[in-house]
Amino acid sequence: MSYTTSVVGASGFTGGELLRLLAGHPEFEVTQATSREYANRTVGSVHPNLRDLDLRFSEPADLDGVDVLFAATPHGVSMEHIDAFREAADTVVDLSADFRLSSEAEYDEWYDGHSQPELLDESVYALPERNREELPGASLIAAGGCNATATILGLAPLFDGGILDGDERIVVDVKVGSSEGGAGGGAASSHPERSGVVRPYAPTGHRHEAEIEAEFGCETAFSAHAVDMVRGASATCHVFPDEPVTSGDLWGAFRETYDDEPFVRLVAGGSGVYRYPEPKAVAGTNHAEVGFELDPGNERIVVFSAIDNMMKGSAGQAVHAANIAHGFEETAGLDFQGLHPVGAP
Numbered sequence: 091m092s093y094t095t096s097v098v099g100a101s102g103f104t105g106g107e108l109l110r111l112l113a114g115h116p117e118f119e120v121t122q123a124t125s126r127e128y129a130n131r132t133v134g135s136v137h138p139n140l141r142d143l144d145l146r147f148s149e150p151a152d153l154d155g156v157d158v159l160f161a162a163t164p165h166g167v168s169m170e171h172i173d174a175f176r177e178a179a180d181t182v183v184d185l186s187a188d189f190r191l192s193s194e195a196e197y198d199e200w201y202d203g204h205s206q207p208e209l210l211d212e213s214v215y216a217l218p219e220r221n222r223e224e225l226p227g228a229s230l231i232a233a234g235g236c237n238a239t240a241t242i243l244g245l246a247p248l249f250d251g252g253i254l255d256g257d258e259r260i261v262v263d264v265k266v267g268s269s270e271g272g273a274g275g276g277a278a279s280s281h282p283e284r285s286g287v288v289r290p291y292a293p294t295g296h297r298h299e300a301e302i303e304a305e306f307g308c309e310t311a312f313s314a315h316a317v318d319m320v321r322g323a324s325a326t327c328h329v330f331p332d333e334p335v336t337s338g339d340l341w342g343a344f345r346e347t348y349d350d351e352p353f354v355r356l357v358a359g360g361s362g363v364y365r366y367p368e369p370k371a372v373a374g375t376n377h378a379e380v381g382f383e384l385d386p387g388n389e390r391i392v393v394f395s396a397i398d399n400m401m402k403g404s405a406g407q408a409v410h411a412a413n414i415a416h417g418f419e420e421t422a423g424l425d426f427q428g429l430h431p432v433g434a435p
């Protein structure tokens with residue numbers, strides 16, 4: 091039996107990725123895709139890779155009853171429409187930041203407050219590698235943010251392995267592709283403006299800091315750069331541990347955390363051109379690459395992490411979480427590799 095699904099915000103970038111994943115999913119069937127701007131037009135007219143999909147956009151005001159509703163809408167839309175979403179579906183998986191943080195005070199600090207704070211206790215943050223045990227049966231799921239996901243996956247083994255305890259200095263620099271800004275990303279993401287840039291866009295105060303701090307219970311100094319790629323988030327974390335660390339400690343910690351993870355692969359040194367995590371190598375997939383290098387002279391560990399922001403950083407993460415929530419194989423609909431060689435992703 092297939093579970094029916096709606097994608098609200100299906101004409102956008104992550105909405106398109108959800109449609110692509112759901113169209114090939116063994117358990118989910120996509121029965122509704124909403125867009126106000128493109129209502130009544132075929133999904134393929136906006137997403138040319140999905141021209142074979144026999145589906146037209148409908149208005150988000152006319153939601154069908156489904157098993158799972160994925161909301162891929164801008165910040166603020168889900169919290170405004172959450173009652174209608176939950177009336178339409180047994181499970182809501184939100185890709186926005188609307189239900190990721192756990193308290194109204196955090197939304198006051200990092201966003202512009204919250205209009206449904208009573209639901210924050212109930213919503214489950216989803217970064218399955220960190221909290222898969224909280225997801226079975228969850229009815230309101232908030233897929234983790236892209237830059238936060240890249241950073242958390244990179245740093246997690248250091249916390250799990252006791253190399254960090256939260257008092258150390260951690261500096262994070264993330265380079266992001268233009269698709270992070272969405273289909274309505276405006277001038278900053280338009281091709282002529284984006285071409286060739288390495289542009290700091292959130293040197294301080296990036297909102298994803300809140301998710302990283304919630305995960306590890308410590309402060310991180312976070313900056314982001316917009317770079318000239320379409321897909322991808324590449325996090326470089328500079329970590330200054332209190333005690334000396336060996337390369338063996340790092341290999342042990344990363345293997346312990348990720349050996350059994352289907353979507354995380356360890357890329358640290360070795361040979362060839364791609365010796366560290368590379369967004370190009372995971373483009374279009376739900377995989378993350380993580381790796382590290384030791385810098386004893388500076389008492390520093392450099393941690394690298396690469397994801398596709400629209401996959402492991404949103405749509406893929408959302409489907410992964412929905413798989414777990416429904417008791418399906420975690421990899422259902424997500425078990426495929428990327429392309430090589432490709433142009434800039």
Ligand SMILES: NC(=O)c1ccc[n+]([C@@H]2O[C@H](COP(=O)([O-])OP(=O)(O)OC[C@H]3O[C@@H](n4cnc5c(N)ncnc54)[C@H](OP(=O)(O)O)[C@@H]3O)[C@@H](O)[C@H]2O)c1
Pocket residue numbers: 098099100101102103104105124125126127128150162163164165167185186187234235236269270271272273274275399400403404
């Ligand atoms: N892009 C990324 O890499 C990424 C990564 C992680 C998380 N996210 C989050 O995922 C969400 C979607 O991002 P995106 O990049 O896919 O955005 P996007 O490309 O701009 O798409 C937004 C979609 O939402 C619809 N929409 C806008 N306002 C709406 C409203 N009031 N009611 C119903 N539908 C509305 C739009 O279609 P119509 O206007 O035609 O209805 C469009 O389909 C955002 O919250 C974003 O922060 C994005």
